[in-house]
Amino acid sequence: MSARSSSSYADNDDEIDYSDIEAKYQVHFDEDFDNTLVVDGIPIIDKSKLERLLVKIAKEFSRKGAPIKQEDIFVPWDDAKDKSKGYMFIEFQGVDEASFALSALDGHPFDAKHIFKINRFSDIERYTNLDETYAEPKAEEYKPREHLRSWLADPQGRDQYATFRGDEVEIHWHGKPSQCEIAYKHPEPNWTDLYMSWSPVGTYLVTLHRQGVRLWGGASWKAQQRFAHPLVKLLDFSPCERYLVTWSHDPIVVPEGALQGPQYFSPEDEGNQMAVWDIASGSLLRTFPTIQEADDPSQKRQMQWPALKWSPDDAYVGRLTPNQQISVYEVPSMTLVGKKSIKIEGVVDFEWCPQGDRDRDDVEKDAKSEAKGPKKARENMFAYWCPEVANQPARVTLLAFPSRDILRQTNLFNVSDCKLYWQNHGDFLCVKVDRHTKTKKSIFCNLEIFRVREKGYPVEVVELKETVTEFSWEPKGERFAIVYSNDPNLGNPGPGITVKTDVSFYQLEHTKNDFRLLKTLPGRTSNTIRWSPRGRHVVLATVGSSTKSELEFWDLDFNLDDRREGQISKEEWGSGIQQLGTADHYGVTDVEWDPSGRYLATSASAWRHTLENGYAIWDFRGQELEKYILDRFKQFLWRPRPRTLLTKEQQRVVKKNLREYSRAFDEEDAADVHKESAELVAQRKRLVDEWNAWRSRCHAEAREERASTGQKVETEEKHEEKEEIEVWIDEVIEQTEEVVVE
Amino acid sequence: MRPILLQGHERSLTQIKFNAEGDLLFSCSKDHIINVWFSHNGERLGTYDGHNGAVWTIDVDSESKYMVSGSADNTLKLWSVANGKCLHTWEFPTAVKRVAFSDDDSQVVCITEQRMGHQGAIRVFNISREGDGKAQEEEPVHMFNPIGSKATVCAFSYQPGIIITGHESGKIALFDVKTGDEVNNNERAHNDVVTDLQMSNDRTYFVTSSKDKAARIHDTKTLMVIKTFSTETPLNSAALSPDRPYVLLGGGQDAMSVTTTSTRQGKFETRFWHKVFEEEVGRVKGHFGPINTIAVHPAGSSYASGGEDGFVRVHHFEDGYFKARPYGDVKIEQ
Numbered sequence A: 001m002s003a004r005s006s007s008s009y010a011d012n013d014d015e016i017d018y019s020d021i022e023a024k025y026q027v028h029f030d031e032d033f034d035n036t037l038v039v040d041g042i043p044i045i046d047k048s049k050l051e052r053l054l055v056k057i058a059k060e061f062s063r064k065g066a067p068i069k070q071e072d073i074f075v076p077w078d079d080a081k082d083k084s085k086g087y088m089f090i091e092f093q094g095v096d097e098a099s100f101a102l103s104a105l106d107g108h109p110f111d112a113k114h115i116f117k118i119n120r121f122s123d124i125e126r127y128t129n130l131d132e133t134y135a136e137p138k139a140e141e142y143k144p145r146e147h148l149r150s151w152l153a154d155p156q157g158r159d160q161y162a163t164f165r166g167d168e169v170e171i172h173w174h175g176k177p178s179q180c181e182i183a184y185k186h187p188e189p190n191w192t193d194l195y196m197s198w199s200p201v202g203t204y205l206v207t208l209h210r211q212g213v214r215l216w217g218g219a220s221w222k223a224q225q226r227f228a229h230p231l232v233k234l235l236d237f238s239p240c241e242r243y244l245v246t247w248s249h250d251p252i253v254v255p256e257g258a259l260q261g262p263q264y265f266s267p268e269d270e271g272n273q274m275a276v277w278d279i280a281s282g283s284l285l286r287t288f289p290t291i292q293e294a295d296d297p298s299q300k301r302q303m304q305w306p307a308l309k310w311s312p313d314d315a316y317v318g319r320l321t322p323n324q325q326i327s328v329y330e331v332p333s334m335t336l337v338g339k340k341s342i343k344i345e346g347v348v349d350f351e352w353c354p355q356g357d358r359d360r361d362d363v364e365k366d367a368k369s370e371a372k373g374p375k376k377a378r379e380n381m382f383a384y385w386c387p388e389v390a391n392q393p394a395r396v397t398l399l400a401f402p403s404r405d406i407l408r409q410t411n412l413f414n415v416s417d418c419k420l421y422w423q424n425h426g427d428f429l430c431v432k433v434d435r436h437t438k439t440k441k442s443i444f445c446n447l448e449i450f451r452v453r454e455k456g457y458p459v460e461v462v463e464l465k466e467t468v469t470e471f472s473w474e475p476k477g478e479r480f481a482i483v484y485s486n487d488p489n490l491g492n493p494g495p496g497i498t499v500k501t502d503v504s505f506y507q508l509e510h511t512k513n514d515f516r517l518l519k520t521l522p523g524r525t526s527n528t529i530r531w532s533p534r535g536r537h538v539v540l541a542t543v544g545s546s547t548k549s550e551l552e553f554w555d556l557d558f559n560l561d562d563r564r565e566g567q568i569s570k571e572e573w574g575s576g577i578q579q580l581g582t583a584d585h586y587g588v589t590d591v592e593w594d595p596s597g598r599y600l601a602t603s604a605s606a607w608r609h610t611l612e613n614g615y616a617i618w619d620f621r622g623q624e625l626e627k628y629i630l631d632r633f634k635q636f637l638w639r640p641r642p643r644t645l646l647t648k649e650q651q652r653v654v655k656k657n658l659r660e661y662s663r664a665f666d667e668e669d670a671a672d673v674h675k676e677s678a679e680l681v682a683q684r685k686r687l688v689d690e691w692n693a694w695r696s697r698c699h700a701e702a703r704e705e706r707a708s709t710g711q712k713v714e715t716e717e718k719h720e721e722k723e724e725i726e727v728w729i730d731e732v733i734e735q736t737e738e739v740v741v742e
Numbered sequence B: 001m002r003p004i005l006l007q008g009h010e011r012s013l014t015q016i017k018f019n020a021e022g023d024l025l026f027s028c029s030k031d032h033i034i035n036v037w038f039s040h041n042g043e044r045l046g047t048y049d050g051h052n053g054a055v056w057t058i059d060v061d062s063e064s065k066y067m068v069s070g071s072a073d074n075t076l077k078l079w080s081v082a083n084g085k086c087l088h089t090w091e092f093p094t095a096v097k098r099v100a101f102s103d104d105d106s107q108v109v110c111i112t113e114q115r116m117g118h119q120g121a122i123r124v125f126n127i128s129r130e131g132d133g134k135a136q137e138e139e140p141v142h143m144f145n146p147i148g149s150k151a152t153v154c155a156f157s158y159q160p161g162i163i164i165t166g167h168e169s170g171k172i173a174l175f176d177v178k179t180g181d182e183v184n185n186n187e188r189a190h191n192d193v194v195t196d197l198q199m200s201n202d203r204t205y206f207v208t209s210s211k212d213k214a215a216r217i218h219d220t221k222t223l224m225v226i227k228t229f230s231t232e233t234p235l236n237s238a239a240l241s242p243d244r245p246y247v248l249l250g251g252g253q254d255a256m257s258v259t260t261t262s263t264r265q266g267k268f269e270t271r272f273w274h275k276v277f278e279e280e281v282g283r284v285k286g287h288f289g290p291i292n293t294i295a296v297h298p299a300g301s302s303y304a305s306g307g308e309d310g311f312v313r314v315h316h317f318e319d320g321y322f323k324a325r326p327y328g329d330v331k332i333e334q
Helices: A002-006 A019-025 A047-063 A095-105 A121-128 A357-369 A560-564 A648-656 A658-708 B319-323
Strands: A036-040 A087-091 A117-120 A159-165 A168-174 A181-185 A196-198 A205-208 A213-217 A222-227 A232-237 A243-248 A274-278 A284-288 A308-310 A316-321 A325-330 A349-352 A380-386 A394-401 A406-412 A415-422 A428-436 A443-451 A459-464 A467-473 A479-485 A501-509 A514-524 A528-531 A537-541 A550-555 A578-584 A590-593 A599-604 A614-619 A624-629 A633-638 B004-006 B013-018 B024-029 B034-038 B044-048 B055-060 B066-071 B075-080 B086-091 B096-101 B107-112 B121-126 B142-144 B151-156 B162-167 B172-176 B182-186 B194-199 B205-210 B214-219 B225-230 B235-240 B246-251 B270-274 B280-284 B291-296 B302-307 B312-316
Touching: A036 A095, A036 A121, A047 A095, A095 A117, A117 A121, A159 A196, A196 A633, A205 A232, A308 A349, A316 A349, A349 A415, A380 A415, A380 A428, A394 A415, A406 A443, A415 A467, A428 A467, A443 A467, A459 A514, A467 A528, A479 A514, A479 A528, A479 A537, A528 A590, A537 A590, A550 A599, A590 A633, A599 A633, A614 A633, A648 A658, B013 B291, B013 B302, B024 B055, B024 B302, B024 B312, B066 B096, B066 B107, B075 B096, B075 B107, B096 B151, B107 B151, B121 B162, B151 B194, B162 B194, B205 B246, B214 B235, B214 B246, B246 B291, B246 B302
Parallel strands: B013 B055, B055 B096, B194 B235, B235 B291
Antiparallel strands: A036 A087, A036 A117, A159 A168, A159 A633, A168 A181, A196 A205, A205 A213, A213 A222, A232 A243, A243 A274, A274 A284, A308 A316, A316 A325, A349 A380, A380 A394, A394 A406, A415 A428, A428 A443, A443 A459, A467 A479, A479 A501, A501 A514, A528 A537, A537 A550, A550 A578, A590 A599, A599 A614, A614 A624, B004 B312, B013 B024, B024 B034, B034 B044, B055 B066, B066 B075, B075 B086, B096 B107, B107 B121, B121 B142, B151 B162, B162 B172, B172 B182, B194 B205, B205 B214, B205 B235, B214 B225, B235 B246, B246 B270, B270 B280, B291 B302, B302 B312
């Protein structure tokens, strides 16, 4: 021991016990190999290539931010074959560097055939020391989970809706008047801090909290999943409900000692604002920063939300970098498809083409036939547009993905803005082009309609002289409605100003194969079009005005029943449009159809104004069914329904036998009315009996008390004595005497 | 039938009252004047002049001989109904907010406001019915200062010496006038100012209205809430219909915020609610300001409402009203 030998008086003092000091100051050799990694999956090579391999591997590691020197690599050698053994040891400076390299390069593809598999050296040791005898793990007791779509099995086929008032969220059933009831009310107030939302097919209810997002579902409304994104403000689901995107204004901060794991943010996510989550597992897939718009404040637009756009089958997610590119990621790996973004100079917006029932069936068929023959299903596609740049005209492009084939491109001139509207089954795409005149003083509108199902993607143009403020496709249909206006107040909204608008319907005419005006409704104030999710019915509403709040209920196939009976084609173009009713909901801010297209809900939210907040439910003809005026009412949301499970055949059978079914329902209704009225009568009788009992008790008590205190006791029957006086007044008007001569 | 519009006031109405027979209608207003009208045709019979401030409250005895009024000029006046002469004036340090005759017309209770360092007080006066009525005792027989939230409305209960009060906090209480003790109370009867209190015929229950947008029927003895009528607007008045099972509610947006809202949002309608089923059965429009006070004819044949707009509207019910049986034939005790 050096300490001892260097000491001058240590020799004569052997008894002193230095062991504690020794123990304290002894230099510890780093005996654990935590800074050493075992890298597997290295190509097996012979001596001549060793040098090159080491260089390449060192480069690969440094590229990923874990620089290593060649000297630190040890390659075990199989002398018998004179080849490497296919793995190597790498020693790092410290444990942290090793951990980083492990996380960065484990599973990293080195080349086409080889993927790094990295483990800690110490782990290898642990694995080898594992007890080889197989101990049967205890089977965890199976706890059946609630069916998340149990609400669909409601025997009465009712829909649900959620209301948010004050700090209370309630889930209601909505059906016939006797069947409307509260389905669930959370035991504590403040179920959500900001607002609530349903997932796209209604499986989950989402609540937002300071800590993040929670999903609720099942018959008992238990918490199903949570995503820890502090101060989350916005959220968006993928269409098939597999993924969730959250956004917070505050960049992600991972404090010291924060929980780590696949469900939490790691230090690499710091500074980002947007997160993508896998709903089933709850794990974080990736985070993104919000894209900074151009610094020029005049160009500053509101952030687009959803910022990530999902392909309809949840296979891809696209992210737009304005003016530069569209990056499409594969889900769930969240890697850039083809390792590169689609560079499009000046790109402003893009939209995925939705899938129709037909596409979904095709996809299913393809999956069944397993790569036999050519795939029938349509490839995913999206449309994007770029404005005029330099000498290039503005363009709208239809692009297939992942093949990246340009399917159709049209050039446009004098464009100030474009909006892309896909019909919900992906049959048509309408590009609403706001064009300015040469002087840039007035704006008019073109509708460029792509017929996506047809060969060559024909485009047709509907030219209008006015500004179109609202455009809406009929779901599943071949019609669309527009609201347009040339009101001078259009550009400068102010309090009390109601913009005069016209509403037009267009329909695809099959003989000529173009879109033709069906009907124009002039002189409206409507600014909102809401098609029934089943098509045919449409509601025009004046929303957000302080003076007008009209709702118009229209049927576009009013004579459909006649037509079935054989009078096809005779009818005039546009004669099937019929107004079913009008209504008024003062201060309406939101209009929403229920998923079945039978009812319409309108609500006046306290987020917009505080006058007559509340909601009303109407049937499709505009008859008011329920109306509640509730102060501090904030939000009304129908619970969405997933796609029907019935095949086309089954649906056809149902439609054919509709009369028979409806007879059963009518009987049920009649019985219901009886039962309901009987219940109501009984309830009222109870109330009356209670009241009368209380009254007679009061009478008795009061009489007794008055008697005991010597007050005048009112006689029970106090007949008011009415004296009836009959007065006859004889008035002599004229008196004549006549002599009758006999 | 068209309502009769009584245009005799220049400012908003504060209280209206039918006499026991229902042939006369008394109205008082912030314009210092008390008017009396024939209820069947709306002809004005006369006025009671003398107050120098807004007249907050009036009450008529059961013989229609005397009328009392309380005003912001800090006086309580006793009037002869027949000739409009002021018989006696009591003066207080603060305004009189509410007056009420007792069942046997022998006493009057009044509430004076808590203001300018003076405590709110409840006083009970004996009313002498001898002679021409000018000889009245100057001093109250009972006087006390209720502690806590100040009283806004009051009435005699059916038990002698007990009065019912409604308070600013929404409390309803019973006071023994002799001792000034709070005999019973219901702190949570309402959540806001109690604006009106009207007794049933036999005084065993009463209806209150409040700014908390609800009206309630209470048991006089226990002060238990028997029925609740929830509306979407602050209520200023609630009245019981004597022969039909309805309560009449009136109110509307506060006078302050009225100018910023249109009439359709103001909800200046008289609402008819079924007393037992707690369901609204109808509304009567008309006023273009909040309704401040409602009174029902003692025989139930008509009702009148007085509004912030300065008008009194007398509505005579039509045959249909009496024939209508919206809930079938149910016998409901009064």
